[in-house]
Amino acid sequence: MTIKTHKYLLSEDQMPTNWYNIVADLPEPPPPPLHPGTHEPVGPDDLAPLFPMDLILQEVSTERYIPIPDEVQDIYRLWRPSPLYRAHRLEQALGTPARIYYKYEGVSPAGSHKPNTAVPQVYYNAKAGVKKLTTETGAGQWGTALAFASSLFGVECEVWQVGASYDAKPYRRTLIETFGGTVHRSPSRLTAAGRAFPEDHSGSLGIAISEAVEVAAQREDTKYALGSVLNHVLLHQTVIGEEALLQLEMAGEKGADLVIGCTGGGSNFGGLAFPFIREKLAGRQSPVIRAVEPASCPSLTRGEYRYDFGDTAGFTPLMKMHTLGHDFVPDRIHAGGLRYHGMAPLISHVYELGLMEAIAIEQTECFAAAIQFARTEGIVPAPEPTHALAAAMREALACKESGEEKVIITALCGHGLLDLAAYESYLGGQMVDSGLSDAELQAALAGVPTLA
Amino acid sequence: MTIKTHKYLLSEDQMPTNWYNIVADLPEPPPPPLHPGTHEPVGPDDLAPLFPMDLILQEVSTERYIPIPDEVQDIYRLWRPSPLYRAHRLEQALGTPARIYYKYEGVSPAGSHKPNTAVPQVYYNAKAGVKKLTTETGAGQWGTALAFASSLFGVECEVWQVGASYDAKPYRRTLIETFGGTVHRSPSRLTAAGRAFPEDHSGSLGIAISEAVEVAAQREDTKYALGSVLNHVLLHQTVIGEEALLQLEMAGEKGADLVIGCTGGGSNFGGLAFPFIREKLAGRQSPVIRAVEPASCPSLTRGEYRYDFGDTAGFTPLMKMHTLGHDFVPDRIHAGGLRYHGMAPLISHVYELGLMEAIAIEQTECFAAAIQFARTEGIVPAPEPTHALAAAMREALACKESGEEKVIITALCGHGLLDLAAYESYLGGQMVDSGLSDAELQAALAGVPTLA
Numbered sequence: 001m002t003i004k005t006h007k008y009l010l011s012e013d014q015m016p017t018n019w020y021n022i023v024a025d026l027p028e029p030p031p032p033p034l035h036p037g038t039h040e041p042v043g044p045d046d047l048a049p050l051f052p053m054d055l056i057l058q059e060v061s062t063e064r065y066i067p068i069p070d071e072v073q074d075i076y077r078l079w080r081p082s083p084l085y086r087a088h089r090l091e092q093a094l095g096t097p098a099r100i101y102y103k104y105e106g107v108s109p110a111g112s113h114k115p116n117t118a119v120p121q122v123y124y125n126a127k128a129g130v131k132k133l134t135t136e137t138g139a140g141q142w143g144t145a146l147a148f149a150s151s152l153f154g155v156e157c158e159v160w161q162v163g164a165s166y167d168a169k170p171y172r173r174t175l176i177e178t179f180g181g182t183v184h185r186s187p188s189r190l191t192a193a194g195r196a197f198p199e200d201h202s203g204s205l206g207i208a209i210s211e212a213v214e215v216a217a218q219r220e221d222t223k224y225a226l227g228s229v230l231n232h233v234l235l236h237q238t239v240i241g242e243e244a245l246l247q248l249e250m251a252g253e254k255g256a257d258l259v260i261g262c263t264g265g266g267s268n269f270g271g272l273a274f275p276f277i278r279e280k281l282a283g284r285q286s287p288v289i290r291a292v293e294p295a296s297c298p299s300l301t302r303g304e305y306r307y308d309f310g311d312t313a314g315f316t317p318l319m320k321m322h323t324l325g326h327d328f329v330p331d332r333i334h335a336g337g338l339r340y341h342g343m344a345p346l347i348s349h350v351y352e353l354g355l356m357e358a359i360a361i362e363q364t365e366c367f368a369a370a371i372q373f374a375r376t377e378g379i380v381p382a383p384e385p386t387h388a389l390a391a392a393m394r395e396a397l398a399c400k401e402s403g404e405e406k407v408i409i410t411a412l413c414g415h416g417l418l419d420l421a422a423y424e425s426y427l428g429g430q431m432v433d434s435g436l437s438d439a440e441l442q443a444a445l446a447g448v449p450t451l452a
Numbered sequence: 453m454t455i456k457t458h459k460y461l462l463s464e465d466q467m468p469t470n471w472y473n474i475v476a477d478l479p480e481p482p483p484p485p486l487h488p489g490t491h492e493p494v495g496p497d498d499l500a501p502l503f504p505m506d507l508i509l510q511e512v513s514t515e516r517y518i519p520i521p522d523e524v525q526d527i528y529r530l531w532r533p534s535p536l537y538r539a540h541r542l543e544q545a546l547g548t549p550a551r552i553y554y555k556y557e558g559v560s561p562a563g564s565h566k567p568n569t570a571v572p573q574v575y576y577n578a579k580a581g582v583k584k585l586t587t588e589t590g591a592g593q594w595g596t597a598l599a600f601a602s603s604l605f606g607v608e609c610e611v612w613q614v615g616a617s618y619d620a621k622p623y624r625r626t627l628i629e630t631f632g633g634t635v636h637r638s639p640s641r642l643t644a645a646g647r648a649f650p651e652d653h654s655g656s657l658g659i660a661i662s663e664a665v666e667v668a669a670q671r672e673d674t675k676y677a678l679g680s681v682l683n684h685v686l687l688h689q690t691v692i693g694e695e696a697l698l699q700l701e702m703a704g705e706k707g708a709d710l711v712i713g714c715t716g717g718g719s720n721f722g723g724l725a726f727p728f729i730r731e732k733l734a735g736r737q738s739p740v741i742r743a744v745e746p747a748s749c750p751s752l753t754r755g756e757y758r759y760d761f762g763d764t765a766g767f768t769p770l771m772k773m774h775t776l777g778h779d780f781v782p783d784r785i786h787a788g789g790l791r792y793h794g795m796a797p798l799i800s801h802v803y804e805l806g807l808m809e810a811i812a813i814e815q816t817e818c819f820a821a822a823i824q825f826a827r828t829e830g831i832v833p834a835p836e837p838t839h840a841l842a843a844a845m846r847e848a849l850a851c852k853e854s855g856e857e858k859v860i861i862t863a864l865c866g867h868g869l870l871d872l873a874a875y876e877s878y879l880g881g882q883m884v885d886s887g888l889s890d891a892e893l894q895a896a897l898a899g900v901p902t903l904a
Contacts, residue, residue: 002522006529009461070454077458078541078830089530089604107559109830111869151827152541171623171872178826178875374630375603378530378561417563417869420623423630 010081024064033317052128084247112414114145117236136208139336140172142227147181163203206312228265237271255285261411266344289356300358325444334422335383362433382414462533476516504580536699564866566597569688588660591788592624594679599633615655658764680717689723707737713863718796741808752810777896786874787835834866
């Protein structure tokens with residue numbers, strides 16, 4: 001039996017021209033971020049030292065659709081629309097009646113979904129006259145994306161990379177430099193926030209964010225860019241879900257039964273899921289929406305829904321989110337992009353509203369799934385989306401038992417070609433799982449501020 | 453000014469269903485390979501210990517078109533048709549009136565053009581009951597491709613990787629293992645051909661071929677697969693050029709003025725160029741066809757057109773080709789895939805017929821071009837196609853001088869995400885050029901057998 005269609009490709013003129021803002025469709029608005037001193041809601045002016053006004057307005061917007069500037073669309077066309085694939089060979093290997101689709105963002109310059117927001121962020125900063133951007137990066141995907149986008153607009157880009165990833169992934173640094181960025185290992189000696197930790201500390205996204213924010217706040221022509229968590233970042237990523245809706249239609253599907261994405265800060269997940277949640281709220285589809293997080297950093301499944309800082313040093317506003325505590329330092333799992341103590345406030349809110357569910361999976365199950373995926377579909381996934389793939393395979397095997405022909409769509413948010421050390425560890429039998437004990441969790445949560 | 457179209461994508465049903473065999477259209481047939489003992493032309497039976505009969509028949513075929521089996525097309529659809537891109541942003545950066553297109557094969561499972569032939573080779577072997585395939589790999593692209601294809605057909609895959617590449621690219625080994633293959637550093641201690649060299653020798657494709665051939669020749673159920681050089685390999689790669697012809701038409705071009713590809717063994721170059729040469733021979737287009745080789749391994753531009761062995765130990769038939777001598781060991785340039793002492797006999801013949809031209813470029817010029825390409829187009833090229841890009845940029849800058857609006861098409865045969873050590877070397881200012889002296893060349897050629 002011949003396999004007729006594997007790829008569902010949109011033409012460039014089918015690319016979305018608007019970003020979708022889920023806030024417009026939610027039954028209640030998300031709780032506002034609070035000023036850490038006054039505990040009053042922060043206004044646009046409070047954010048102005050770090051972000052250009054166009055992005056701040058997107059952060060607080062309640063408009064349903066926000067137009068994508070032509071200059072951003074032009075650059076998106078370097079890799080967008082991204083392909084949707086039907087995983088025929090994986091389905092055959094699993095013997096499942098489920099139909100598995102994956103939306104692949106690994107075709108971008110950074111090899112992940114991150115350029116979807118890096119490009120507009122740099123665009124709006126350049127438009128506002130900003131000369132330099134600082135940022136953090138975990139796995140390195142975000143730093144790569146921002147370096148690439150910065151090179152296109154002639155903006156300088158300085159990246160603090162989480163120590164554990166910096167050590168494990170030297171090629172990521174070279175890639176960022178190839179695109180013209182500069183990289184520091186975090187914690188660095190360049191900032192007070194970094195110097196608060198020993199130089200050989202493995203770092204965390206929280207610490208790296210503090211470092212980048214500290215530097216940006218000191219200079220007029222320098223601003224800060226965040227690769228996940230914030231509303232405007234999730235907004236930019238909705239091109240993923242908008243395209244996927246069109247592509248499922250191309251594939252002859254009436255809709256998805258299950259939408260699965262991994263969650264670290266939440267931008268890849270929100271990018272795919274939010275347009276599907278819009279369809280669900282409008283009654284046009286009724287998919288289950290499932291987030292998958294690493295068992296060693298389970299903010300949604302085991303964190304508390306409280307106001308907490310976005311960074312370790314406490315420079316950011318207080319955001320209401322599912323948190324493990326802002327001084328929580330996750331184990332050195334290979335999915336560096338998922339090692340964040342909190343969950344995007346918007347996703348936390350959507351979760352509290354009961355519009356989605358969440359599970360946590362240990363990394364060895366994820367890599368077993370990744371190997372099977374690579375050997376059937378030919379793509380080596382980044383460690384982060386192996387979580388989504390493992391969850392999709394669990395469901396596909398459940399369908400084998402039940403006989404259900406579910407339509408499963410998975411966010412394959414990046415390739416793992418710069419993460420082969422993780423595969424080496426798995427194949428060599430050295431990979432270990434690292435659950436989180438209740439005592440560790442309670443200790444980490446003890447540092448979260450208590451609001452009056 | 454908005455950039456309208458960057459990608460020219462074919463649908464899966466526009467994928468070629470035949471491979472193109474240029475032998476059918478050449479004014480004279482290529483000289484036959486000779487038995488090393490008798491110096492008589494080798495027949496199919498001489499090749500049977502190493503290859504299944506289907507591939508041997510393709511090797512000697514004079515049919516113009518050979519149908520691509522459905523089972524192979526099904527797997528091609530995992531990544532084919534591959535995209536053709538217009539390099540708008542590179543053109544802008546160069547200020548050239550030329551229109552530069554690149555045919556990108558980095559979308560494949562191996563990240564290069566190699567799976568185009570790995571899949572049919574494994575298919576025909578599996579069909580003939582072969583249980584295990586041995587091969588060599590230089591940069592690692594070919595070993596990855598064969599491991600992936602083997603996993604799909606349940607065939608074992610054992611790879612000898614050129615020592616210099618094995619040492620410099622540990623992730624390539626992991627990738628081959630991820631796809632289920634096993635890897636040995638060449639020269640290994642597992643074969644007589646390997647043991648003829650010290651264990652820490654940097655190796656060469658010639659040595660690695662000898663090792664893989666030696667093992668395959670010893671066992672009934674084991675055969676050998678070659679990633680370049682042979683007629684059937686170049687045949688399989690013609691899907692590249694066939695697609696590119698359709699895509700240039702989509703882009704509104706009447707044809708190409710210049711077709712550029714890098715040459716190591718010749719398969720990527722032949723794959724793009726042969727269909728264009730067919731059009732040229734038929735008078736439908738009149739492109740200049742230009743091969744680009746590394747200055748340190750210049751088989752076409754400085755080698756001699758003579759009968760020589762394909763491997764170092766002299767196990768293969770004698771092939772008439774441009775050669776630097778089968779015991780030539782090229783410098784450790786980063787383009788590991790171009791470190792081969794000979795040129796595909798079919799390309800050598802086409803060159804002798806005056807249907808194409810060749811130039812050689814030093815690696816630092818290539819990497820300078822690659823950095824500019826990455827920062828404008830967002831793709832980090834493998835070291836091999838940086839040669840083609842550098843040549844394309846030379847031509848684009850010449851067009852800037854002359855005002856000519858040439859249509860240039862370049863084979864971007866793979867991405868460089870597993871070659872970032874080379875970029876690190878370049879960015880760090882450590883990369884050196886390594887031309888070949890006449891004395892070195894003459895010494896190497898002295899070992900080529902003289903036929904009566």
